[in-house]
Amino acid sequence: MEKLVSSWFNNKTLPQSYIFPPETRPGNHIIPRSNTIPVIDLGNASAHDRTLVVQQILKASQEFGFFQVINHGISEDLMNDTMNVFKEFFELPAEDKADLYSEEFNRPCKLYTSSANYDGDKVHLWRDSLRHPCHPLEECIKIWPQKPTRYREIVAAYSIEAKKLGSRILDLISEGLGLDLGYFGNKLSESVVISVNHYPPCPDPSLTLGIAKHCDPSLLTILLQGDVFGLQVLNDDKWIGVEPLHNAFVVNIGHQLEVVSNNRLKGAEHRVVTNSTVARTTAAIFLNPSEDCIVEPAKSLIGADECLGECGSLFLWTSELGKASLEGNPTFAIVRLLLLLPFFIHFPSSVLHLLFQVFREKIMSVADVGTRVEEAVVTFEGIAILTPSVAEILQNDDDDAVAEILQNDDDDAVDPHLERIKNEAGVNESDDEKPAKKDQRKEAAVAAAASFSKESKKKGRDGQDDGKKKKRKKKDPNAPKRAMTGFFYFSQAEREGSLSSTFPIENQNNLVTMRTLKNHLDRTKSLPFVKCIADFHLLLFLAMSNGLGSDVLALAACVSTETAVPEGYHLLIESMANTS
Numbered sequence: 381m382e383k384l385v386s387s388w389f390n391n392k393t394l395p396q397s398y399i400f401p402p403e404t405r406p407g408n409h410i411i412p413r414s415n416t417i418p419v420i421d422l423g424n425a426s427a428h429d430r431t432l433v434v435q436q437i438l439k440a441s442q443e444f445g446f447f448q449v450i451n452h453g454i455s456e457d458l459m460n461d462t463m464n465v466f467k468e469f470f471e472l473p474a475e476d477k478a479d480l481y482s483e484e485f486n487r488p489c490k491l492y493t494s495s496a497n498y499d500g501d502k503v504h505l506w507r508d509s510l511r512h513p514c515h516p517l518e519e520c521i522k523i524w525p526q527k528p529t530r531y532r533e534i535v536a537a538y539s540i541e542a543k544k545l546g547s548r549i550l551d552l553i554s555e556g557l558g559l560d561l562g563y564f565g566n567k568l569s570e571s572v573v574i575s576v577n578h579y580p581p582c583p584d585p586s587l588t589l590g591i592a593k594h595c596d597p598s599l600l601t602i603l604l605q606g607d608v609f610g611l612q613v614l615n616d617d618k619w620i621g622v623e624p625l626h627n628a629f630v631v632n633i634g635h636q637l638e639v640v641s642n643n644r645l646k647g648a649e650h651r652v653v654t655n656s657t658v659a660r661t662t663a664a665i666f667l668n669p670s671e672d673c674i675v676e677p678a679k680s681l682i683g684a685d686e687c688l689g690e691c692g693s694l695f696l697w698t699s700e701l702g703k704a705s706l707e708g709n710p711t712f713a714i715v716r717l718l719l720l721l722p723f724f725i726h727f728p729s730s731v732l733h734l735l736f737q738v739f740r741e742k743i744m745s746v747a748d749v750g751t752r753v754e755e756a757v758v759t760f761e762g763i764a765i766l767t768p769s770v771a772e773i774l775q776n777d778d779d780d781a782v783a784e785i786l787q788n789d790d791d792d793a794v795d796p797h798l799e800r801i802k803n804e805a806g807v808n809e810s811d812d813e814k815p816a817k818k819d820q821r822k823e824a825a826v827a828a829a830a831s832f833s834k835e836s837k838k839k840g841r842d843g844q845d846d847g848k849k850k851k852r853k854k855k856d857p858n859a860p861k862r863a864m865t866g867f868f869y870f871s872q873a874e875r876e877g878s879l880s881s882t883f884p885i886e887n888q889n890n891l892v893t894m895r896t897l898k899n900h901l902d903r904t905k906s907l908p909f910v911k912c913i914a915d916f917h918l919l920l921f922l923a924m925s926n927g928l929g930s931d932v933l934a935l936a937a938c939v940s941t942e943t944a945v946p947e948g949y950h951l952l953i954e955s956m957a958n959t960s
């Protein structure tokens with residue numbers, strides 16, 4: 381509680397831990413506040429000008445990823461009441477807020493400061509935040525703050541209206557994209573979370589940030605920004621200040637909408653600067669897909685030249701998006717990749733798991749996370765586990781194998797991943813989790829287990845495709861421990877940290893060339909070749925260079941099963957490296 385900026389900021393100079401490095405701090409130059417971000421009059425949307433409004437929204441979403449809406453149908457009184465009740469909340473005496481303060485990542489309703497991972501912050505953010513779910517209301521409202529006394533009543537009314545507004549805007553977007561009306565309804569926008577930000581006056585706004593540069597991992601965000609300036613959007617490499625407009629909402633496209641729109645719409649990076657005179661309070665409503673929702677590009681938006689599942693298009697897609705944001709903050713590039721990977725990949729599921737593991741580790745290791753990265757990872761994991769390919773496997777697979785995996789509780793198991801699956805499935809679980817949550821987790825674990833069992837049945841122990849179903853033998857308790865499959869090998873290796881992804885990631889400071897490849901091969905030459913190439917970024921680099929292209933799939937399969945790389949590929953890669 382004493383870590384909250386609002387608990388200690390008075391009369392202090394800016395502590396070192398809040399000072400951003402020169403390249404990311406706002407500095408002293410004045411960012412113009414302008415009305416460049418389009419302002420769209422939704423009052424016109426119901427009349428004959430609907431098509432025009434649809435076009436304006438689409439254009440703004442493509443060019444800026446941001447727009448403001450006026451005449452949106454939410455009353456001025458409700459907007460004012462909501463803003464006031466949030467301000468009053470932050471002004472409450474400490475003892476009235478103490479119960480809500482938490483540093484626990486998963487606590488659904490919590491008051492916290494800086495990011496969701498205060499101890500992991502490289503630099504702290506100059507903000508306190510109250511965050512909680514808003515839907516379904518009857519369930520959520522019970523955990524909301526009880527003070528100020530009108531909090532629940534006002535925020536309930538507000539969150540219902542904000543969700544309705546979000547759905548209206550999503551309907552206009554679906555119309556613009558040529559999708560069925562209601563395409564974004566139901567699961568895609570079912571989860572509603574509010575994040576109330578409070579930025580106290582700051583002793584030196586040039587050195588710190590309220591929120592570091594980020595892109596929202598939501599589907600759509602609706603922001604009540606009040607009348608104090610602070611939000612800036614990155615456009616064409618320049619920061620634009622978003623002018624606070626009376627009675628307007630700021631709307632922005634999140635990562636999930638980028639994915640569904642197959643990158644037709646873009647989620648822009650934005651940040652929050654502080655000021656030295658007045659506190660700023662804002663409330664962002666995030667419309668997110670529900671946990672069990674499959675998020676994928678709408679079929680009708682996939683062009684004829686974008687062949688899903690082909691390695692080439694995967695890499696094209698990701699590298700294009702990746703490069704754009706690598707220039708700024710590599711974390712967000714990784715998050716983008718995470719969100720996109722499952723839909724563009726037909727790697728065997730074991731390789732897919734491996735990639736996820738590597739990415740996850742990478743995200744966690746990039747310290748400059750700004751905010752919300754963890755949430756993106758959580759969202760991603762929900763999505764990843766329910767990728768269409770896994771769903772398909774589930775439909776066709778025999779349940780015996782899955783059940784057997786889940787019920788096998790002997791603890792000589794050498795498979796850390798299996799342990800994780802079992803834990804996720806609640807085997808031996810004695811906690812008091814809610815049954816619905818448990819069911820969801822179980823489903824997810826069954827999906828993960830099914831994908832594993834399918835792969836291992838298909839491939840056999842030695843990684844060769846034998847196509848035949850093996851009869852399961854009864855287990856001999858004295859038998860030696862079985863060898864690990866490639867999949868488990870990597871899970872284990874990752875746990876022990878030996879699957880460190882050492883091949884450099886291309887970004888503006890790091891140009892990855894054939895020379896880089898040569899250095900990497902020289903450094904790892906004492907290892908079997910398959911281990912030298914067991915690195916996602918190396919595989920990515922190979923896929924993007926002329927010469928290997930979609931053959932990288934075959935290499936990835938060798939990596940996943942830890943089988944020898946065919947001599948031809950080995951020689952080809954060596955000779956590519958030697959051209960440096």
Ligand SMILES: O=C(O)CCC(=O)C(=O)O
Nearest residue numbers: 575577605611652662664
């Ligand atoms: O407070 C603001 O102006 C923006 C907040 C924001 O970007 C967020 O909560 O994701």
Ligand SMILES: [Fe+2]
Nearest residue numbers: 594595596650
């Ligand atoms: Fe944001």
